[in-house]
Structure formats: C-alpha cells, structure tokens
Amino acid sequence: MTQPATDHTARLMDGAALARRIVDEAAATAAGITSRTGAAPCLATVLVGDDPASVTYVRMKRNRCARAGIESRHVALPAGVTTAELVDTVTGLSEDPSVHGILLQHPMGRHIDERAAFEAIAPGKDVDGVTTHAFAAMAFGLPGFVSCTPGGIMRLLDAHDVDLAGKHAVVVGRSAILGKPAGMLLLGRDATVTYCHSRTRDLAAHVREADVLVAAVGRPRFIGGDAIKPGAVVIDAGYNEGNVGDVDFDTARRRASLITPVPGGVGPMTIAVLLSQTVRAAAHQESLRR
Known part of the structure; x- marks a missing residue:
C-alpha cells in the first residue's frame, strides 16, 4: 500500500487523464472495426421522459461517442410509456444487428418496472453492466461487461x-x-x-x-x-x-x-469504460459473424 506523502497531502488519482487514454484506445479499435466492416460501433441510448439531468448526461455521452468514432443512436420515449412498450423497444434494439451496445438511462419513472426493462437488454449488448447476468458474471469472475x-x-x-x-x-x-x-x-x-x-x-x-x-x-x-x-x-x-x-x-x-x-x-472513468465496452462488444459481435 502506498504510504502517505511526507507533507500529509494525498496524491490525486486523475480520472480525467486516464479516461482520455482509455477513450483513445477505444477510438483506435473502433476505427479498425469501421475500416473492416464499413460500419462504426453503435451505442443505442434509450431515454424515458425529459429529466434535465438525464438529458444532459445523454448529450454528453453522445458527444463522447462521436469523439471515439462510435455511432450514437438516441431513442427518446415519452414519460408515460408503459413497461411493456419500453421492454419492446429494448428487445428490438437487442435483436438489431447494427446495434452493438445498449444504454438504458435511469431514472425511468416510478410506474416503470426498471428491472424488467434492464433484463430486456441482451447480455452481449449490456455494455453498462446492469443486468443480473452481468452482476453474476462479476460475482463469479466470468467474462462479461462490468x-x-x-x-x-x-x-x-x-x-x-x-x-x-x-x-x-x-x-x-x-x-x-x-x-x-x-x-x-x-x-x-x-x-x-x-x-x-x-x-x-x-x-x-x-x-x-x-x-x-x-x-x-x-x-x-x-x-x-x-x-x-x-x-x-x-x-x-x-x-x-x-x-x-x-x-x-x-x-x-x-x-x-x-x-x-x-x-x-x-x-470521467464511467463514460470511458462505457465507450471501451461498446467497442469491445462490437469487436466480439464482428468475430461471431466471420
């Protein structure tokens, strides 16, 4: 374990700098995928309603996607959408071969069964690590998205x-x-x-x-x-x-x-890992189609 600095001031763990390096690596991999397949890795973001914080967060993620060479597909649903309608939307994205990762933005509204909505994400596209499959993989040390x-x-x-x-x-x-x-x-x-x-x-x-x-x-x-x-x-x-x-x-x-x-x-690390895992998902899905 690192010992305290002699002046009793901790060293800062600069997440912003590390995140930039991770995104740069993801961008290089994404460029290779785009070159080979003619299509960029795609992250689909699903937003229910217009919560200001969520809207801002999704916009920031879409901007970061663009910088990393990742296509961002935004799906905006009305605040009154039902659980069944949301599940149908997420299921459709899970089955769409042009979508490599899915991000379902929280919160979704008290009337929504959030767990049902999350579980509609295919494990191979759960780049946000929100499904029970992802949690089990983390707990058992198995491959998957954290x-x-x-x-x-x-x-x-x-x-x-x-x-x-x-x-x-x-x-x-x-x-x-x-x-x-x-x-x-x-x-x-x-x-x-x-x-x-x-x-x-x-x-x-x-x-x-x-x-x-x-x-x-x-x-x-x-x-x-x-x-x-x-x-x-x-x-x-x-x-x-x-x-x-x-x-x-x-x-x-x-x-x-x-x-x-x-x-x-x-x-910054949260978004960097999201982009990195989206590119990894795209690479894996590409390998399955070869």
Whole structure:
C-alpha cells in the first residue's frame, strides 16, 4: 500500500487523464472495426421522459461517442410509456444487428418496472453492466461487461498500482450498479470487503479500518476526513450538488495516500469504460459473424 506523502497531502488519482487514454484506445479499435466492416460501433441510448439531468448526461455521452468514432443512436420515449412498450423497444434494439451496445438511462419513472426493462437488454449488448447476468458474471469472475463506474474504479486502482490482495476494502453504498458490484470486483481481487450504508451503526468505526475506501452513498461530505485511516486509498464515487463528493475532500486529503477528486476522478472513468465496452462488444459481435 502506498504510504502517505511526507507533507500529509494525498496524491490525486486523475480520472480525467486516464479516461482520455482509455477513450483513445477505444477510438483506435473502433476505427479498425469501421475500416473492416464499413460500419462504426453503435451505442443505442434509450431515454424515458425529459429529466434535465438525464438529458444532459445523454448529450454528453453522445458527444463522447462521436469523439471515439462510435455511432450514437438516441431513442427518446415519452414519460408515460408503459413497461411493456419500453421492454419492446429494448428487445428490438437487442435483436438489431447494427446495434452493438445498449444504454438504458435511469431514472425511468416510478410506474416503470426498471428491472424488467434492464433484463430486456441482451447480455452481449449490456455494455453498462446492469443486468443480473452481468452482476453474476462479476460475482463469479466470468467474462462479461462490468458495471461502468465500478469498472472505472478498478482501472483507477490498477493505474496507481494499488495492490488489493489482503487489504481491507470498505464500500459505503449498496446500489445495484455501484456499491454491490464494486464490492464483488474488489473481492475478486482478494480484498477483504465490508459493505456499509447510510444505516450502518457507527459507520466511522468501519471506515477507520479501511485500507481502501469506496464512498458511493450519494450524500454530500457524508464521510469526514477524521474517519480516514492514515495512508488509505480513498475512492469518492459520489457526485452531489455543488460539485462535491461523498467524502469531505479537504480533510480526507490530509490523511489518505491516494484520493480521487470530485469532479475529475471517478466520473470521467464511467463514460470511458462505457465507450471501451461498446467497442469491445462490437469487436466480439464482428468475430461471431466471420
């Protein structure tokens, strides 16, 4: 484990720089696929309603797709769409050979059975890692597409030579697309994993034991710096109003050895992994047609 800097200021884990390298690699692979097949890798994005944050997020992803040589197909559905109609739309994209990856944007509305909609994504096109198939593959260490944010976290840890074997990793958060799969990926790398959440009793006591902390609870500055173990690696996967994460960055940086900034840490990695996995899906589907 990397030791704290002598001035007690953690080194920043620059997700933006690493994300650019990942996207550049994906773009080179995408160019090769386009040259061989005459068609670019295609990511279909499905958006239900017009939630401003979701609209902005989808637009950003489409812009990043263009830079990486990935075709972006946007499917906009009205807020009142039924679960059956949404499932039919996703099923159609799953069966469309010109579509290589599918992103179903969350949230979809309280009247929608989100799990049914996610499960309509074919495993080979689940480049966002949201299906039960993807989670099972992560849990068992089988080939597949990982949830993008946890996948980005693992790439950040690898890029900074963080040895996870035998280390105590504490994941604060239990969402199906972030906290739970992050813990599975860490466990697969021989870390000892503790899951915590907003209702964990004496959360600070658990955090103090963490060699590696993943904060993904969705509450601004929920974890104070005084709870960080000296020399710990801190991954802040939260993004809250005011551009702040789930960890109190200023105080945590004085104790950690490595820490992700917010913004510029985990966020760029999420999109980079999405694009990388879309290109990988396209390459795999191309190989099946040869």
